[in-house]
Amino acid sequence: MTKPLTCDVVVVGAGMVGAACAFHAARAGLAVTLVDRGPVSGGTTGAGEGNVLVSDKEPGPELELALLSARLWAELAREFGAAVEYEPKGGVVVASSPEGLTALEEFATGQRAAGVDAVPVGERELAELEPHLAPGLPGGVHYPQDAQVMPALAAARLVRASGAGLETGRTVTGVLRGPDGAVRGVRTDRGDIHAPAVVNAAGTWGGEVAALAGVGLPVLPRRGFVLVTEPLPRLVRHKVYAADYVADVASDSAALQTSPVVEGTAAGPVLIGASRERVGFDRSFSLPVVRALAAGAVRLFPFLGRVRAMRTYVGFRPYLPDHLPAIGPDPRVPGLLHACGHEGAGIGLATGTGHLIAQALTGQVPDLDLAPFRPDRFDHFDRCDRREEETS
DSSP states (O other), X not given: OOOOOSOSEEEEOOXXXXXXXXXXXXXXXXXXXXXXXXXXXXXXXXGXXXXXXXXXXXXXXXXXXXXXXXXXXXXXXXHHGGGGTOBOOOXXXXXXXXXXXXXXXXXXXXXXXXXXXXXXXEHHHHHHHOTTSOTTOXXXXXXXXXXXXXXXXXXXHHHHHHTOEEEESOOEEEEEEOXXXXXXXXXEBTEEEEOSOEXXXXXXXHHHHHHHTTOOOOXXXXXXXXXXXXXXXXXXXXXXXXXXXXXXXXXXXXXXXXXXXXXXXXXXXXXXXXXXXXXXXXXXXXXXXXXXXHHHHHHXXXXXXXXXXXXXXXXXXXXXXXXXXXXXXXXXXXXXXXXXXXXXXXXXXXXXXXXXXXXXXXXXXXXXXXXXXXGGGGTTOOHHHHHHHHXX
16 A cells, blocks of 8 residues: 655755755755754764865866856855855965976866866965965965855755755664665654655765665765864955865875865854865874864964964765765666765755756756766675775
8 A cells, every 4th residue: 555645755864965955856846854863964064164166176077066056056145145154255276386386277277168267376466365375385276166155054044945844863764665666755763754756865874875775875984174263353365275185185095184274264263174084983083183284274374373273073074986976866776866975075066966956856857967976886886895995
């Protein structure tokens, strides 16, 4: 006997990506239930810096998604006003040597051909953009399209604006499937939710949710720390980072990597990152990592050596082996869609992801080709290798 539907779609995960999926699906006319075992923004989103970036992405599918998402974020900012603390402050990528500057400018040339506003700047222009930068840096690239939001506020605003049914503190324990194998909803620790479509937006736990539906998705956590300073006047005007940050983002290494990333916030504190390492879900405080972050930040902005760090926090980026998220319908399970694996770019890419998911749910031709984001592209991934990586 067919159970009556609770809603049109269940979105699993109430972080930024799940919130954006719920928002866009509801705007497309669907009845949505958003379910999470914790609170809204209780995972990676709550530990994020709120970056909406195009500067760190090379030409290709992710950059196309970033440009779409940046446009949608700007539209949402006009709708929501100050409620999401959207700041179109731009980014500045800094080279530390003439050779590094040449490589950075070549990278920017490819980005410009793909639609990015990337402006080369010399030493003098760099000092005008960021007066407190360390002297002697040869130059960099200015990215006016880079922006920032306050992640927890923005996710909560999207959830509220969606009108979706919100079920927090409710753990999904299974994906319901009919005799034909198609999705029929989810099973939770507080009863079943019946729907013909389920969106897996569970972030670092996306692999576990996929497994509940009987499919593989090799999402792994990639740990990162952020330092937060005392409130300051706006001494850092843009998001500023060293050119080697781009290489760290694209790296497959499980080992620790740090590269200086510094940005001011609307509330006053300066955020300092970025570190990356695959150590499972180990939340232990690491003094060597935090020291490396602080040292890198002071090399970029010497005045930070006189500033107090008030706290640190840790989060886990949902990493997939080819550094592209899984977005769209899963051909292995009719009615199952994925929206996870965005690594450290989930805040910025959330709006475009939600928009594409809503288009897929309503049978529209998506604005971007979803083939590079196919969830089944990892069917060759060896499960034993994954277990080895998780314990390494």
